[in-house]
Amino acid sequence: MTKRPRSTGRTTIADVAARAGVSAITVSRALRTPDRVQAATRARVEEAIRELDYLPDAAASTLASRNSNVVGVILPSVTNKVFLGTLRGIYDVAEEGGLQVQISNSRYSQDEEERLLRIFLSQRPAGLIVTGIDQSEATRKLLRSAPCPVVQITETGPDPLDMMVGFDHAAAGALAARHLAEQGYRRIGFLGARQDPRSVRRQSGFRDSLEQLGLFDPARVLFSPDQSSVGLGSRQLLDLLRVDPKADAVLCNNDDLALGALFACQRQGLDVPNRFGICGFNDVEFMAFTSPSLTSVRTPRRQIGIRAMRLIMARIDDPAAVFAPEHLAVELSQRRSTGRDEDATSTPG
Amino acid sequence: MTKRPRSTGRTTIADVAARAGVSAITVSRALRTPDRVQAATRARVEEAIRELDYLPDAAASTLASRNSNVVGVILPSVTNKVFLGTLRGIYDVAEEGGLQVQISNSRYSQDEEERLLRIFLSQRPAGLIVTGIDQSEATRKLLRSAPCPVVQITETGPDPLDMMVGFDHAAAGALAARHLAEQGYRRIGFLGARQDPRSVRRQSGFRDSLEQLGLFDPARVLFSPDQSSVGLGSRQLLDLLRVDPKADAVLCNNDDLALGALFACQRQGLDVPNRFGICGFNDVEFMAFTSPSLTSVRTPRRQIGIRAMRLIMARIDDPAAVFAPEHLAVELSQRRSTGRDEDATSTPG
């Protein structure tokens, strides 16, 4: 005795209403604001929904309410493992809040970022998350007048478009550089893959810090146009030794490079940490388990995702709320790969 | 005063039409099927769009056309690096086709998968991609009657819901097991993290294969409830040696475990490959660069994503088209970690 579907074949709120003996708007309310509908009415509506296997139409809802539940995220790369932790944070919080996440991929291009942003804006997003602080002027303008909360993530800086969660990449680079110097390394190199603005700022923190100590040599800074990988780290380590056979340590711009550097040292028979120190960046899980374990700069990737989504939800709840940029802390996970003497304690986890 | 309708302030297609001196439908056509509009008219429309800074409303378009451009993807985990390659393939093709990708995360739960599917269906997706073949009956029913193309990925099997792209996990497990046996290993273990249906089938291929050779011992099969990680691989290797101190090789259910196992061997002073052989699964990039390099089963992760999206696009173009399940090939990347004598050639890549 089921009701005959309508022209599109889709069961609508009107079908449910008829079945439950109420009006359409009551069904709508039972779905969105259940406490404004009497329990008995609500029960009948819910039963009708189940019987008819009703699925709401998100497009109709968005159109009528001028509001979707989609949060758009623009990342420079979807392949990059670095963003995995942040994505996890984003998804975890999004689920709590009943929000849908849509990721897109700007491939490190400002023009592509603007194009993607326009696509997102056409969906009346509930919120937008963009990576970094280097948007084009057109993009900045669109974001400033976006009809939804906007968060810039990963990096903090001046002139926030709206909200901001990240850390200071130059300071993080400096932290690692100072650590290597303190451990007694004197000919310290820098390995980086395809540059993005964050890499550049990390390197400049590294440079400034070593310059102050009189230890900086630009010849020991290697950037590759290739994508980051373990293989690249191995190759770059050999390159570094070619440039400066006496190089005695390296800051790797991410952990894959550090792992590659470690393997290259093993193959070359270079003792890590005594002959050669290695420090990575991000502190992904494996760094604690290599042999020897690898020092790295721990970055709050998951926290960035969590905080960004929480800011969006807070702003949805209270559109007038103002939130200051959040500068998250970065610290060093000191391990054996930079501990020339005894030292080096760090709990795996 | 008559009832004042809602004001949105949003620039609409009608505004553009007025500005360009045409009707709304002409603007719509200029946007979607430009070749059905005269060049001069089109030019005026485009100018009006620019002048007014018009952005289409995706919800209105979806509602009117009964069709979004969103492809929904349900993965068991968004954190798992294994899916990164597949995601890359999906995004690469989606961009070509002007489709938006929406990922969600079933956390290996069938109920959650069904819930997510309902959310996707409420968006009138252009296509759906689900992982594996172990959907609940309710989910299968929803997918069978979904008004869009559906692809099951990662694994092939009987009873496809619609289209299918993957490989045979049992055969892949068997391939690795035979390889280890052929290399002369005799007490071969298996390490796996939190089980999913694919892990189980890989293990059963491994088991069947070794049973035929009289080499299987269930005591050497270790599954952990924990998530896969390098640290887990290290711990499990030690566990295996505790269970069977004479164990001489291990098939790791993924490459992180294999890397962890390698580090544990290094720490234990076990010679790899002569005292102990290690084979991983997936063949991620770093496997070719460890020291010694690690043998692994190469799986076509990126291809799976590419083919899945291409199938969706092909079906959108021709809704009547029928596509048989695609069984992709899996092969062994043989490297030093399983080459007891000389042997072992494999070019890094």
Add this chain to the structure above:
DNA sequence: ATGAAAGCGCTAACAT
């Protein structure tokens, strides 16, 4: 607590 009417902004279907 519930309902009626009026759109939200766009496109399908049918004109011309």
Add this chain to the structure above:
DNA sequence: ATGTTAGCGCTTTCAT
């Protein structure tokens, strides 16, 4: 090649 009409399915506004 372009326009007219009539919704798509829902939620807002205003009323009871």
